[in-house]
Amino acid sequence: MTLQGEYEPSQWEWVRNQVAAYEASGGREANTLQGGKDPIVVITSIGAKSGKLRKNPVMRVEKDGVYVAIASKGGAPENPAWYDNFVKHPQVDLQDGPEAKPYRARLVSGEERAQWWEHAVATWPTYASYQEKTDREIPVFVLEPAGA
Numbered sequence: 001m002t003l004q005g006e007y008e009p010s011q012w013e014w015v016r017n018q019v020a021a022y023e024a025s026g027g028r029e030a031n032t033l034q035g036g037k038d039p040i041v042v043i044t045s046i047g048a049k050s051g052k053l054r055k056n057p058v059m060r061v062e063k064d065g066v067y068v069a070i071a072s073k074g075g076a077p078e079n080p081a082w083y084d085n086f087v088k089h090p091q092v093d094l095q096d097g098p099e100a101k102p103y104r105a106r107l108v109s110g111e112e113r114a115q116w117w118e119h120a121v122a123t124w125p126t127y128a129s130y131q132e133k134t135d136r137e138i139p140v141f142v143l144e145p146a147g148a
Contacts, residue, residue, distance in 0.1 A: 075133030
């Protein structure tokens with residue numbers, strides 16, 4: 001079962017447009033970061049403050065059916081807004097293709113974080129430069145199918 005509730009589109013126009021195009025096409029269009037070559041998935045979460053559904057395109061980092069969401073915000077000094085959503089409401093929907101499926105987001109640390117971080121950087125090397133731009137350790141969430 002997927003999340004239910006009122007959807008509040010992003011304040012960022014490019015995010016709104018990418019999510020709308022991705023969903024309308026069942027993931028056949030707008031499935032790369034801002035039209036580039038790097039694949040994305042769309043993650044729906046429940047707003048930590050608003051309680052409304054929020055949707056974000058996130059780099060597609062997957063291994064054996066488990067996904068990783070890297071809270072990099074391009075190396076900004078603060079976490080992306082969805083970080084708080086995942087912490088407060090770890091049940092999320094992840095769309096990688098035509099339909100969204102339920103996942104549970106789990107913030108990882110220590111050796112588990114290191115292993116997933118290494119996989120994320122191998123998948124999308126730009127993450128390493130984002131880490132160099134900020135003093136905070138970029139959070140890593142593992143998203144496992146709900147019920148797993």
